[in-house]
Amino acid sequence: EQIEKGGYEHFMLKEIYEQPHAIKDTYRGRLLAKDGIVRMAGVENHKEKFLNANRIIIVACGTSWHAGLVAEYIFEDLARIPVEVEYASEFRYRNPVISDKDVVIAISQSGETADTLAAIKLAKEHGAFVFGVCNVVGSSIARETDAGAYTHAGPEIGVASTKAFTTQITVLTLIALKLAKEKGAISNSDFHYHLEQLELIPDKVARALESDKHIKAVAETYKDASNCLYLGRGYNFPVALEGALKLKEISYIHAEGYPAAEMKHGPIALIDEQMPVFVIATKKGHYEKVVSNIQEIKSRKGKIIAIVTEGDVDVKKLADHTIEVPETLESLSPLLTTIPLQLLSYHIAVMLNKNVDQPRNLAKSVTVE
Numbered sequence: 001e002q003i004e005k006g007g008y009e010h011f012m013l014k015e016i017y018e019q020p021h022a023i024k025d026t027y028r029g030r031l032l033a034k035d036g037i038v039r040m041a042g043v044e045n046h047k048e049k050f051l052n053a054n055r056i057i058i059v060a061c062g063t064s065w066h067a068g069l070v071a072e073y074i075f076e077d078l079a080r081i082p083v084e085v086e087y088a089s090e091f092r093y094r095n096p097v098i099s100d101k102d103v104v105i106a107i108s109q110s111g112e113t114a115d116t117l118a119a120i121k122l123a124k125e126h127g128a129f130v131f132g133v134c135n136v137v138g139s140s141i142a143r144e145t146d147a148g149a150y151t152h153a154g155p156e157i158g159v160a161s162t163k164a165f166t167t168q169i170t171v172l173t174l175i176a177l178k179l180a181k182e183k184g185a186i187s188n189s190d191f192h193y194h195l196e197q198l199e200l201i202p203d204k205v206a207r208a209l210e211s212d213k214h215i216k217a218v219a220e221t222y223k224d225a226s227n228c229l230y231l232g233r234g235y236n237f238p239v240a241l242e243g244a245l246k247l248k249e250i251s252y253i254h255a256e257g258y259p260a261a262e263m264k265h266g267p268i269a270l271i272d273e274q275m276p277v278f279v280i281a282t283k284k285g286h287y288e289k290v291v292s293n294i295q296e297i298k299s300r301k302g303k304i305i306a307i308v309t310e311g312d313v314d315v316k317k318l319a320d321h322t323i324e325v326p327e328t329l330e331s332l333s334p335l336l337t338t339i340p341l342q343l344l345s346y347h348i349a350v351m352l353n354k355n356v357d358q359p360r361n362l363a364k365s366v367t368v369e
């Protein structure tokens with residue numbers, strides 16, 4: 001096992017650090033930035049299904065569901081296709097309105113999650129075209145779907161999902177860009193720019209990982225908190241949910257993710273000097289609005305830990321701690337803002353002596369209902 005961990009103390013840490021490589025493996029052969037081409041056979045062979053779809057319904061569970069939420073922003077923003085994101089466990093029992101005009105995308109790292117598999121079967125019964133985004137090759141979901149795209153992230157052993165999440169977002173971004181181009185929903189120059197920026201992401205993830213020491217110090221400061229709040233807007237709202245989930249899963253600290261502007265409808269009541277609030281406040285992503293959310297937290301004496309864009313000035317003046325990530329397009333920012341939140345949860349769990357790779361009560365894949 002020590003050999004498999006490749007010198008890292010835990011699988012989770014190894015997998016966090018594998019992300020630059022894993023994302024590259026995900027887009028290798030698919031993203032041809034110089035030629036301005038996205039090559040995805042699974043989408044190409046069923047282009048008409050996607051282009052004529054009334055809407056895309058995404059079904060998933062856990063972290064994969066969060067990747068689906070990010071995809072909702074990407075598909076609607078870039079490809080102008082309406083998207084609904086569903087918990088597979090709810091969808092399967094809801095008597096959903098679904099027809100052969102719908103495309104269902106099922107996202108699953110393991111490809112074995114029982115609820116997701118059941119949702120796929122239901123969608124197929126109603127005549128929908130089902131596309132899978134899986135990591136495990138030959139898995140049940142990969143076999144059950146009409147077509148698909150693998151994430152090629154390599155084996156993920158840690159129960160808390162990390163590289164599966166970022167590689168799922170990478171695949172979904174490629175699909176959205178391909179459809180945007182086919183539909184003429186994106187200009188040529190925008191399309192090319194997105195491809196170039198996506199190609200730069202692995203190096204930027206590597207740069208984000210360089211803040212590890214600083215993140216560890218932040219973890220030390222907040223490891224004894226009993227509640228934490230995670231806030232983000234737009235593309236980074238799902239990242240807030242994912243950040244909170246990571247902390248819950250492995251450190252057993254109660255954490256909630258919220259859209260930053262919804263804070264005033266409830267969670268703001270919880271804020272006092274005991275409450276760490278992790279805010280994703282990168283440039284472009286509704287920056288000014290998030291800054292004003294941060295002011296609201298500050299005036300209630302909450303502790304602010306902000307994920308900011310390199311070189312940020314405004315948030316630094318307000319926050320107790322800032323963690324920088326490189327600048328990128330807003331649509332690609334979840335691939336970077338997620339990284340410090342993964343490391344933070346990891347370090348807190350290690351400091352609290354928790355079983356990072358196999359947290360209590362959780363399973364890597366949930367094959368029963």
Ligand code: G6P
Pocket residue numbers: 061062063064107108109110111112113116159160161362363364365366
């Ligand atoms: C379990 C795992 C999570 C995962 C979820 C969905 O709860 O602990 O990490 O996100 O299942 O799994 P899937 O394999 O379908 O992505």
